[in-house]
Amino acid sequence: MTLDVDAAIAHYRLHGYARLGPVVPEALLERLRQRADDLMLGRVVHEGLFFQLDATTGDYRDAPLGLGWQGPSLAYRKLEKLELDEVFRELIGLPTLEPLVRALVPGRVRLYRAIVFNKAAGGGTEIPWHQDGGRLWGLSEDPQVQVWTALDDAPLDGGCLEVLPGSHQRGLATPLGGVVPVEQVQALGADARKVCLDVRAGESVLLHNLVWHRSGKTHTGHRRLGFSACYLPDTTVCVRKKRAPRQFFEVFRAR
Ligand SMILES: O=C(O)CCC(=O)C(=O)O
Numbered sequence: 001m002t003l004d005v006d007a008a009i010a011h012y013r014l015h016g017y018a019r020l021g022p023v024v025p026e027a028l029l030e031r032l033r034q035r036a037d038d039l040m041l042g043r044v045v046h047e048g049l050f051f052q053l054d055a056t057t058g059d060y061r062d063a064p065l066g067l068g069w070q071g072p073s074l075a076y077r078k079l080e081k082l083e084l085d086e087v088f089r090e091l092i093g094l095p096t097l098e099p100l101v102r103a104l105v106p107g108r109v110r111l112y113r114a115i116v117f118n119k120a121a122g123g124g125t126e127i128p129w130h131q132d133g134g135r136l137w138g139l140s141e142d143p144q145v146q147v148w149t150a151l152d153d154a155p156l157d158g159g160c161l162e163v164l165p166g167s168h169q170r171g172l173a174t175p176l177g178g179v180v181p182v183e184q185v186q187a188l189g190a191d192a193r194k195v196c197l198d199v200r201a202g203e204s205v206l207l208h209n210l211v212w213h214r215s216g217k218t219h220t221g222h223r224r225l226g227f228s229a230c231y232l233p234d235t236t237v238c239v240r241k242k243r244a245p246r247q248f249f250e251v252f253r254a255r
Helices: 005-015 026-040 086-092 098-104 182-187
Strands: 017-022 050-053 076-080 109-119 127-131 145-150 161-163 195-197 203-207 213-215 224-233 249-252
Touching (some): 005 098, 005 203, 026 086, 026 109, 026 224, 086 109, 161 203
Antiparallel strands (some): 050 076, 076 109, 109 249, 127 213, 145 203, 145 224, 161 213
């Protein structure tokens, strides 16, 4: 598996995303899915792993915050800090991705977050249009590089990632970042102009943090696991004040 790095980067710079095609070998995919189950079911435990159960109302805003692991369930919406897990670390530092990530992030490459987004077989919840940057992220500069990877098939009706091409070029919708206000979504006609990134398990998408993106529920009766890793240059630092600044996991050493 090799990537056409130049073509991917050109598309990403213009449109804010690029399909990378199949990236994860089948054997690793299987281990990742197994490991996600083991983590949710409490068969493998890492101190400090973040869990968020999905909302029972179907609205992500009702998902409980700050509760951590709530017992065995396949209905967790998010698992974060997956750099703590040795199987997920293989995906974060996948050799196939290294030339692409290094071409975008000079020098030592660190990780802002490694996160699984789960839409359980019952449907999961919709994630609204948002950007992954702004004050919410607590960084000295907005990150720009993430790779989203389907661990299960993500077809059009199965909760695939959706993007608004070119929206990263507008900068942040609000200084805070996160969810894009509904007036801006309507003003740009985002729902009509979106591109749906339906992919097979093992395929990845390069995503600019500021490109507007969202995903719907899965209507296939199958669960959809997606994994996102956000990469940072060593020059980007944590600026949060309420707690000690975060130290970011090193993915690729400086050359
Ligand atoms: O996996 C998804 O459904 C959404 C991913 C996402 O929102 C993100 O990577 O920020």
